[in-house]
Amino acid sequence: MKNNNTYSSIVFFLLTVIAAGLFSCSNGSQNGPTLSCEKFSLNNVDPLSNYQKDSLDNHIYLDYNNAVEGFSVPSIAQTKDGKFELSFEIKNTGTAPQKFYYKIYYQNERYKFPEIDSVSKNENPLAEENFYGSWEETGIAFKSTTAIANDDEYHTITDKFRIVGNPRNDQRYFSNGKNDRWKRNPRVGEYKFMLVVCTEDDLKTIPTEVQDISKKSKDHFVNPYYFFNYGKGKGLKNTIAYTSEKSLLVVAKPNLGAGIYINDMSFNGKEYDKSYFCATCGQDSNIYKNAPIQQFINYVDASTKMENIPVIADILKDNYSKTDYNWNKSFYKKEELIPTLIQTAKHPCQTVFSDPKENKIVIKNPGTKYGEWKKESVGIITRHGFTYGKYRVKVKLTELLNKNGVWNGLTNAIWLITQGGGEWNFRRSCNKEGYMASYWGGKDDKRVAAVDYSEIDFEILKTPPYCPDNEFPPVFKNPNDNNKNINSWNIPMPDDITKNDDNITVACTNWDMACWEPKNFGVGCNPIEHKGQTYYTHRWDHWYRAITEKKEEKDDELFAGEYYYFEIDWRPTEIIWRIGPSPDKMREVGYMNETVTSIPNNQMLLIITQEYHNTQWWPGAPYSQDNLPFPLNDIPGEIYELVIE
16 A cells, blocks of 8 residues: 555656646646646636637627727626636645735737747847737736645636726826827737736746836836746746637727717817707717717818819719810810819818718718819718728728719728827837938928828829839920910820720828838839739839839729728738728738838828829829819718728
């Protein structure tokens, strides 16, 4: 009997040693239900025990109600107290009762930089930009259990946490002592959860900046996922860092029928007409708190000035022909033309509508009358900013061409734009010469280390998919033209462009503010490969603030049907543009990565517009904006769905 006990003890000891080796403390990749160290074992770790407990593929939608100050995941409407419940079991395998210390970390895994540099194998300096957090009160480092007896029993520990904006409580996002969590909203995409449990002795060796994620080391944050999975924390003998197999997919899907907010700032503090305010569009408290959308007012300056022909017509419905276009272009004398700027809404809520029954938004470029003479852009913009995400919209925007191939003058645009804000929303520093300081500045604009401007565009219009190796010729004046076309481009267009009357161009653009840091920063036309396709990027010169790719598509396919999908997939190191008839049939039409352009890492908003462009912005366009008629009738566009995931 004594020999059997001795044999059993030896076997148990060997199994314990083997287990300790297999589940080495601080191993963040184990998926087994039990993890063991010298002093304790963990079992049944569940970071989401009160949310779809039986699912390993959890989804949660951001709650837009009362989210004007930022999102929390979950919201008070999604769990009993607006928190996730962490649950785990711990067994004391030491020689005496003892306390243990624990902390839950979360990190967005879809839109992150790898924690470890693939070349140096050291910490990736960009990993501090990842969206990770722990307890809201960052001053609470590791929490202590009560003294747990060494009784060979598992003891259940529970706690609560939630995902919030600015989870490190970074002072960059504070104003007047207030934590503006909306300035660094939770990212959409997949989150994973890492539970770290340790003894008191090991706790003393964990750096302050890892215990309290609001602290820095050498002016940089330390990503805890690096420390415990790759760094010094991986070797701690009595620390277990376990990444749960259960993850959470956060998706944003705003209710487009929940109203449209009117922001006074859009009108530069000037008085404006509020007579069109209604239950679903305006500024009342309910709309302010809950509406996910506001009316967008395009920027207007002298670059949008036209001297337009005094003609009103419905190009799409009236079978307006090329003969009509050329006749009207030549018929009117300069003094008969209508000098005007491209206009924006003077009466908010008149041209944008939120439909709560069908959960959609309708926008309308208004028709005009003799004496009014206006081409008015229209659009909407989201109110809640994000960093990164796959933005997919389902829309029925206006057709751009009639059956004669004549353009109606509008550009359909789906685009992301900086949320602004100055320093709190600065992009990552450009380490080679800096960014051009302003959006509108020219070649002589100064360069600065950081800016808050960013923009990623779909712009769809009638223009050739031209990609010149050099700059276009300068503007010229045709002395034989009694019209106003003194700023025409003298560009011979190839036959294969002029004959494709049913084609429009999908232009995909990233405004990188001319940061020269990307290793393949280029001017002119340059190829880039992705998934077997070759795209051609174009930049006018070394000071030009944007890089563009163009692709011809059929107008009828994109805009003649009931709807079409457009997608901007914005990732930390690349941007992908896709279009398609359904979410499962999307195809790429544009691609860029960090080797050719600076990918923005600040917070942006989504805009959808039907807008009038000065065609001087699009050299080679076969129709000049000011030779196209003013619109006779309203031109509607409908927005059915927005999903960010």
